Amino acid sequence: VPKKSSQPVTLSAVARHAGVSVATVSYVLNGVQESRIPENTRARVQESIRALGYVPNANARSLRVGRSDLVVVHLLGGLPMLQRAAAGLDQVSTQLRAAGFTLMIHSDASLRGAEAARHWSALRPAALLTDAGFLDAASLAQVQAAGSIAIAVAHDLDPKKPVTMPTIVFDHAAVGETAVQHLIERGCREIMLIEPQHPGARVIARQRKRGAQRAARATKGVRLSTAELPFDPRAAAEVVASWNKGSRPDGVFAFDDDHAGLLLGALTDRGWRVPQQIGLVGSDNSSFCEMLRPRLTSTSIDVESVAESMVEPILGAIEGRWREGVSERPWRARLHPRET
Amino acid sequence: VPKKSSQPVTLSAVARHAGVSVATVSYVLNGVQESRIPENTRARVQESIRALGYVPNANARSLRVGRSDLVVVHLLGGLPMLQRAAAGLDQVSTQLRAAGFTLMIHSDASLRGAEAARHWSALRPAALLTDAGFLDAASLAQVQAAGSIAIAVAHDLDPKKPVTMPTIVFDHAAVGETAVQHLIERGCREIMLIEPQHPGARVIARQRKRGAQRAARATKGVRLSTAELPFDPRAAAEVVASWNKGSRPDGVFAFDDDHAGLLLGALTDRGWRVPQQIGLVGSDNSSFCEMLRPRLTSTSIDVESVAESMVEPILGAIEGRWREGVSERPWRARLHPRET
DNA sequence: CTGAAAGCGCTTACAG
DNA sequence: CTGAAAGCGCTTACAG
Numbered sequence: 001v002p003k004k005s006s007q008p009v010t011l012s013a014v015a016r017h018a019g020v021s022v023a024t025v026s027y028v029l030n031g032v033q034e035s036r037i038p039e040n041t042r043a044r045v046q047e048s049i050r051a052l053g054y055v056p057n058a059n060a061r062s063l064r065v066g067r068s069d070l071v072v073v074h075l076l077g078g079l080p081m082l083q084r085a086a087a088g089l090d091q092v093s094t095q096l097r098a099a100g101f102t103l104m105i106h107s108d109a110s111l112r113g114a115e116a117a118r119h120w121s122a123l124r125p126a127a128l129l130t131d132a133g134f135l136d137a138a139s140l141a142q143v144q145a146a147g148s149i150a151i152a153v154a155h156d157l158d159p160k161k162p163v164t165m166p167t168i169v170f171d172h173a174a175v176g177e178t179a180v181q182h183l184i185e186r187g188c189r190e191i192m193l194i195e196p197q198h199p200g201a202r203v204i205a206r207q208r209k210r211g212a213q214r215a216a217r218a219t220k221g222v223r224l225s226t227a228e229l230p231f232d233p234r235a236a237a238e239v240v241a242s243w244n245k246g247s248r249p250d251g252v253f254a255f256d257d258d259h260a261g262l263l264l265g266a267l268t269d270r271g272w273r274v275p276q277q278i279g280l281v282g283s284d285n286s287s288f289c290e291m292l293r294p295r296l297t298s299t300s301i302d303v304e305s306v307a308e309s310m311v312e313p314i315l316g317a318i319e320g321r322w323r324e325g326v327s328e329r330p331w332r333a334r335l336h337p338r339e340t
Numbered sequence: 341v342p343k344k345s346s347q348p349v350t351l352s353a354v355a356r357h358a359g360v361s362v363a364t365v366s367y368v369l370n371g372v373q374e375s376r377i378p379e380n381t382r383a384r385v386q387e388s389i390r391a392l393g394y395v396p397n398a399n400a401r402s403l404r405v406g407r408s409d410l411v412v413v414h415l416l417g418g419l420p421m422l423q424r425a426a427a428g429l430d431q432v433s434t435q436l437r438a439a440g441f442t443l444m445i446h447s448d449a450s451l452r453g454a455e456a457a458r459h460w461s462a463l464r465p466a467a468l469l470t471d472a473g474f475l476d477a478a479s480l481a482q483v484q485a486a487g488s489i490a491i492a493v494a495h496d497l498d499p500k501k502p503v504t505m506p507t508i509v510f511d512h513a514a515v516g517e518t519a520v521q522h523l524i525e526r527g528c529r530e531i532m533l534i535e536p537q538h539p540g541a542r543v544i545a546r547q548r549k550r551g552a553q554r555a556a557r558a559t560k561g562v563r564l565s566t567a568e569l570p571f572d573p574r575a576a577a578e579v580v581a582s583w584n585k586g587s588r589p590d591g592v593f594a595f596d597d598d599h600a601g602l603l604l605g606a607l608t609d610r611g612w613r614v615p616q617q618i619g620l621v622g623s624d625n626s627s628f629c630e631m632l633r634p635r636l637t638s639t640s641i642d643v644e645s646v647a648e649s650m651v652e653p654i655l656g657a658i659e660g661r662w663r664e665g666v667s668e669r670p671w672r673a674r675l676h677p678r679e680t
Numbered sequence: 681c682t683g684a685a686a687g688c689g690c691t692t693a694c695a696g
Numbered sequence: 697c698t699g700a701a702a703g704c705g706c707t708t709a710c711a712g
């Protein structure tokens with residue numbers, strides 16, 4: 001039960017209450033091993049902390065040690081992106097907390113590179129994760145000058161640009177591999193990959209394509225082709241219209257459920273039977289897969305593997321074990337088989 | 341261009357560089373009016389700040405003034421409430437920044453009430469937004485003892501519980517009103533509201549119902565009925581099976597696009613023609629509305645109005661103009677007419 | 681109008 | 697094993 005007094009409860013109040021010095025309280029709080037504190041002193045301090053409702057002031061601690069326990073994640077593309085990242089980030093948050101860090105998500109579409117760097121640096125976060133390419137050299141230098149570790153998150157790397165900071169690459173290949181494996185198991189041999197046009201999606205699509213190619217190579221007689229599809233119902237209709245009985249895929253892996261759904265609509269309009277004539281797999285396992293007729297088979301990224309790909313690299317960078325270079329831990333994928 | 345030295349650039353370094361005292365630099369930084377600083381001193385200080393690449397240390401400032409500039413938003417994992425407001429939060433973030441605050445989102449499903457309160461309080465945030473009911477009395481007291489303003493976010497209020505803190509109520513009524521108005525304009529008179537079973541969604545549904553009733557009352561001869569629909573294809577099939585030519589709605593407002601899509605699938609399976617025999621409107625304007633056949637008409641919340649409902653109340657609470665009670669600024673809605 | 685100084689709440693060598 | 701003390705980088709009354 002917190003104290004009712006208007007006086008904020010400080011570490012020295014706890015020390016006074018427990019009859020020890022502030023140093024002792026601090027040692028108990030931070031579990032310092034060097035100076036072994038006897039069990040009964042420790043218990044007395046813990047009891048005083050509880051009795052007074054003491055909550056350490058993170059600002060004071062951060063000022064003293066020169067940086068905060070914050071790990072700031074910049075969510076580029078605005079908070080709506082949260083939908084996709086949410087489940088993974090939640091686990092990252094839990095695991096970082098166990099290591100003493102607090103993950104916070106920041107999103108502000110109106111914040112530009114240099115100004116954003118100043119804004120974040122002011123908090124002296126332990127680490128700052130942002131999209132590769134968001135920080136220019138000067139902004140990166142500013143973040144580093146403030147003592148923070150900047151970590152880039154990318155879906156692919158520009159081979160012409162040197163890697164100048166720790167970079168976590170997200171690897172979606174398993175999604176494509178799983179999807180195409182499923183189509184092959186269903187008997188498809190002429191498999192088409194749909195590539196989205198949205199710039200932000202293209203890099204992800206490239207990775208999924210890599211996985212798809214891996215799966216195709218593993219079985220004799222499987223051929224892979226690709227088609228680009230803007231996210232637009234008319235474009236989907238055009239793609240489908242270009243197919244005829246002689247020349248068409250018998251299985252399609254669309255980049256995501258949205259594109260798959262668009263295609264499914266166009267296929268239905270055109271009278272194709274799915275999956276009898278054409279198999280179709282999307283990705284993301286969106287809620288609407290159950291609503292479509294036929295119900296859309298989908299794939300998704302394993303949330304655990306997302307957390308795995310981030311936590312260790314982040315902690316490594318903070319603790320100085322990783323100063324630069326690329327960390328690429330392939331994500332795992334799941335299949336969600338339905339009717340298509 | 342930031343300085344290359346390993347010495348962190350502090351306010352006193354800026355003062356030295358500009359040939360003034362630290363107080364003067366601080367006054368320039370914070371735009372203190374009381375002591376009018378001559379333009380040329382001010383310019384010299386600004387120039388030094390730029391030359392040295394100075395970034396203020398927010399931890400030091402926060403320690404000194406007793407609280408930080410953080411506004412922490414707790415994103416409660418399972419609840420759709422803040423997820424739906426995501427686009428709005430981005431705007432809230434921008435507007436709070438203009439007022440000198442930094443919005444940060446925290447999400448960690450493994451963090452329970454009292455522990456969460458301690459975790460957040462340690463940062464001494466200016467304000468903490470969380471779901472009404474997440475903080476029990478002791479946790480709330482702890483947040484307040486640490487000097488932070490706790491603000492509850494709710495979709496409805498338990499009339500039995502007294503309102504003990506500033507509470508922002510999100511009002512979805514306009515969504516229901518807009519949807520039903522559209523159905524009425526299309527000629528529907530026997531309108532059914534679909535109510536979701538998921539506990540987190542029910543309160544939102546109740547508000548949308550309120551708006552729907554308002555729209556129904558505005559036109560003579562419109563009758564409103566309700567049906568509950570678990571999020572499950574079989575349940576949708578059952579609901580639709582219970583309708584026959586004599587006794588059925590001619591217009592349906594489903595709680596959201598997910599439920600509408602489920603219903604549309606069941607209607608299609610059963611051979612009903614939409615919208616000729618039954619009009620159908622969902623909500624959220626999800627991407628898959630374009631994919632369904634027929635294309636699903638939807639409604640959505642106006643993002644600007646979400647920001648309006650939050651920013652002023654948050655600033656008011658921080659600045660002490662609002663100590664308790666309820667703020668309820670109705671959101672506006674938009675119609676996205678398609679085929680249904 | 682500007683400066684010297686106290687103090688916010690911690691951590692951590694250093695002495696005892 | 698424990699305590700006294702310095703100092704992190706700011707803000708802000710107070711004096712000049």
